[in-house]
Amino acid sequence: MPPTSTSDPATAAGTPSGAPNANPARMLLGVIVGATVLVIVMLCAFALPAVNGGPHGVPLGVAGPPQATAAIQTRLPADAWDVRVYPDPQSLQNAIKQREVLGGLAVGADGVTVYTAGAGGQQVTAAITALGTGMATQQQLKATVKDLVPFPVDDPRGAGFTAAALPMIIGGVMPAILLLRLFPGHANLRRRLAGVIAFALIAGASVAAVLQYGFGSLNGNYWLTALGLSLGMAALAIPFLALESLFGMPGLGLGAAVMILLGNPLSGMAGPYWLPSGWATLGQLLPPGASGSLVRANAFFDGTGAGTPALILGAWVLVGLLAILIADRRAARGSRTAAAAAA
Known part of the structure; x- marks a missing residue:
């Protein structure tokens, strides 16, 4: 009598043994529902502030x-x-x-x-x-x-300044992801931090140069505006790096989603007093809104009103650095424990 086959049908069909059989209809439904929810969330995040916009105080x-x-x-x-x-x-x-x-x-x-x-x-x-x-x-x-305080003649509507929030957010996410790819692991954490700080300084100066000398969208002292933009970039990139160091890529993804879905539409680049008071306050406490207020103060009002947004951005940088320090200590402690267990 030939031996009885004990192979798993799922294995014979190419599915790993022990893995649940995928239901194509259920997977398709999940993708459709998830994408629909994402679209609705983005619609609410971007449209609600505009729908409820108007003078508020x-x-x-x-x-x-x-x-x-x-x-x-x-x-x-x-x-x-x-x-x-x-x-x-x-x-x-x-x-x-x-x-x-x-x-x-x-x-x-x-x-x-x-x-x-x-x-x-x-x-x-x-x-x-x-x-x-x-x-x-x-x-x-x-x-x-x-x-009394108009936008520059080359950009009388301030289009370049108003459109700067989303590129700054993307610019904060990109270096964190690229540095993670180039220098992965705990051993390269400080190298990634140095790279993020260098990026913030260079990117801030470059964005200020493009807005002021390329588009003609900004006035004022270039170096003061560039430092403000660099602080804004650091207030985005360093917390993103800290979230990845503590929680991995899900943490970085969550931080990016919050900044895109909340930070960008609530940034108040067209004027924070046009948003409902609670939303306007939240927007100014997030890096995109604080960065926009700092650039506005430096570029058009000779630094008047720059103190509060600068403190907010500095607080984001400090919290990010403390979180990276915690992640560094935690990883170092884990490595010592693993080495002791191996010994």
């Missing part, structure tokens, strides 16, 4: 006769406009340049003068302009619009 200065300023304060909704009264138009202009307010209305005998700071946010600037010209039309007065 925008600091607005007014100057003129007490009766006129009081009427403006009463008329404007408090949740949309934070109206502040100044004694004269010159004080109002100084407040705009010092970023105390984002724009203002000066009411005089010759009409209404609308003061804006275009570089402080295009959407808010448009809203203040529409508000001032609309009020002048209703009162049958002449409206004059003056942009």
Whole structure:
């Protein structure tokens, strides 16, 4: 009698023994559902801030006769406009340049003068302009619009500056992945960290050069802007490297997803006061939003308002470095334990 075959049908068919048989229909359904959920999440992340966009607590200065300023304060909704009264138009202009307010209305005998700071946010600037010209039309007065802090002539809408958030996020992920491929393992952790820091310095200087001298999108001191961009790059790349060191590639992927799905749409590159207050605050606490605010302050307002975003970015760098130190100590301790067990 021939011997009875004991081979597993799954093995004979090419499936490893002990592995569950794959169900093609179930796999296809999982891919479709997962991709659909991802699309919906991305849609919500990018569309909801735009749908709910509008003035939220925008600091607005007014100057003129007490009766006129009081009427403006009463008329404007408090949740949309934070109206502040100044004694004269010159004080109002100084407040705009010092970023105390984002724009203002000066009411005089010759009409209404609308003061804006275009570089402080295009959407808010448009809203203040529409508000001032609309009020002048209703009162049958002449409206004059003056942009005190405009974007450069080569990029009057600030398109280059506004579009910089997503490239910075991608630029923070890429070096971490490439350095992991080139220098894998715990022994190369410090080498990867040195590479990330060098990348941040070089990339920050390069991006600043392209935006300022290539596109004409930035003004101000180039080196100060470049240092701000380098700090922003480091605040992205170092935490990404720390997440990989602690949790592997899933940690790096999660960090990248958070920055793309939350950091980018909430960065407020077009003006943080156009986002709902809670979302705007969250966006400014994330590296893309803080980096955008730092570049805005350095490039257009002579550094006014740069302190807070610089501290936020510095905190991200410090937390990333501490996490990398923890990962380094943990891996070194594991290596000593393995060596002792082998001995």
